[in-house]
Amino acid sequence: MRRSWALALAVGTVLVLSGCEQVVGTDGDLTNNWPAMPKAVTPTPQVGVCYTTGYDTTWYGDFSGAVDCAGGYHRVETVYVGSFSGADADRSAPPLGGSASRKTAYQQCQQAADDYLGGAWQDGRVGLGLVLPDDKAWTGGARWYRCDVVAYTDSNYQTEITSGSVKDGLKGNRPLAVTCLTLKFDSKGYPTDFSDTSCDKSHNTEYIGLYTAPDGPYPSSDDARRKLGRDGCEKQLSNFLGYNGGTPYSNYIGYLPGGFDEDQWNLGDRTEHCYAVAIVNGSPNNAHVVGSMKGLKGGAPKRG
Numbered sequence: 460m461r462r463s464w465a466l467a468l469a470v471g472t473v474l475v476l477s478g479c480e481q482v483v484g485t486d487g488d489l490t491n492n493w494p495a496m497p498k499a500v501t502p503t504p505q506v507g508v509c510y511t512t513g514y515d516t517t518w519y520g521d522f523s524g525a526v527d528c529a530g531g532y533h534r535v536e537t538v539y540v541g542s543f544s545g546a547d548a549d550r551s552a553p554p555l556g557g558s559a560s561r562k563t564a565y566q567q568c569q570q571a572a573d574d575y576l577g578g579a580w581q582d583g584r585v586g587l588g589l590v591l592p593d594d595k596a597w598t599g600g601a602r603w604y605r606c607d608v609v610a611y612t613d614s615n616y617q618t619e620i621t622s623g624s625v626k627d628g629l630k631g632n633r634p635l636a637v638t639c640l641t642l643k644f645d646s647k648g649y650p651t652d653f654s655d656t657s658c659d660k661s662h663n664t665e666y667i668g669l670y671t672a673p674d675g676p677y678p679s680s681d682d683a684r685r686k687l688g689r690d691g692c693e694k695q696l697s698n699f700l701g702y703n704g705g706t707p708y709s710n711y712i713g714y715l716p717g718g719f720d721e722d723q724w725n726l727g728d729r730t731e732h733c734y735a736v737a738i739v740n741g742s743p744n745n746a747h748v749v750g751s752m753k754g755l756k757g758g759a760p761k762r763g
Contacts, residue, residue: 501592501601504540507626509533514588514609516556518596528624535588536625539571539606548602553591562727565589568606569728576608578629581669581730583636584611584655585625589726614640614666615653637732639751640664642715644743650715661763663737663746664715667692667699667753672729677721688716692733699735701754711759712752713738 502522509528514535526533542548547560554560572580572587580587586609592601610620610628614637628635639662643652656662670691678684696714697707707714717732737746737760749763 501596501599503601503603504537504590504605506537506540507624509536509624510607514586514590514607516588516590517593518590518605519593528626530622532621534619534621535607535609537605538575538587538608538625539568541567541604541606543602543604551598552594553597557725561589561591564604565606565726565728568604571606572608575626576629576635577627577631578633578636579669580608580629581728581732582666583625583629583633584614584616585609585628585635586611586616610635612655613653614655637666639666640734642736642743658751659749661747661749663743663748665735665752667714667733667735668695669730670695670716670733672719672724672731674729677719677724684719685716688719688731689714691731692716695733696735699753701756709755709757711738711757712736712755713743 504518504522505525507528508522508525510522511524511526511533512535528536541564543550543554543560543564547554554564568587568589569580572585576583576585588607588609590605590607591597592603608625610625612618612620625635637655639656639658639660641654641656641662642650642664645651658665670688672687672691678687692714693707694704696712697704700707700709700712702708713736715734715736717734719729719731723730735752736743737748737752739745739747747763748760750761752760
């Protein structure tokens with residue numbers, strides 16, 4: 460149809476130029492007073508929309524993969540849409556990774572995700588990503604950024620939840636919250652197997668909160684990162700067990716830092732998950748407890 464319309468328009472123009480009569484409704488001058496073509500507008504994403512495509516830091520196409528979050532299969536859900544302004548909007552390309560502009564945008568993403576989920580997003584089995592337009596869309600006028608959440612069935616962030624909305628997932632009975640787990644450890648104390656469970660069932664590990672490292676460059680060595688995480692999670696364990704900042708001493712409970720993520724750190728999220736780990740006969744592999752370990756100080760958790 461478009462090819463036929465273009466041909467008819469060309470023929471009509473020839474007739475006007477070669478004829479002696481003026482076309483009705485014109486002034487006889489075909490070079491002025493024609494309305495300007497509408498300016499092309501790049502599409503803008505919407506909050507509360509889900510997409511069948513997986514998370515990517517850069518948006519490459521249209522929004523044809525958008526679906527109803529409550530309905531069919533999807534992989535990400537948009538929880539906030541913001542826009543760059545001022546000097547950031549005047550750039551010839553989207554703000555670079557690690558820039559202050561991206562950090563500011565991601566900070567807004569985090570605040571919005573907390574509101575959307577109903578609690579601190581890092582306390583949930585979710586990931587939060589920042590999506591920017593690609594260079595082509597940016598050149599076309601796109602100045603938005605999108606905050607997408609990916610939900611997982613497990614606290615190891617391996618299996619995605621592909622149906623239903625994440626909205627209010629950390630309210631009420633908190634279906635997306637990280638709670639208790641059963642871990643197996645090797646001889647050096649590193650986890651080798653991982654499964655989520657409810658705290659009223661047998662487990663050996665419990666999520667106790669987040670440690671946020673001071674602002675600064677990402678620690679360059681494994682040892683520096685481990686020390687930073689251990690010191691931070693020891694303070695979390697102190698508060699969790701009821702020592703209120705004092706040295707947490709227990710023959711029954713240790714702690715495990717979850718580890719920092721460099722990409723998140725560069726976006727301004729310097730948090731690390733901290734876990735309390737039950738120990739029996741010197742090993743967490745022998746521990747089977749029921750209920751929370753919170754407030755036990757040096758006491759033994761309930762065996763299960």
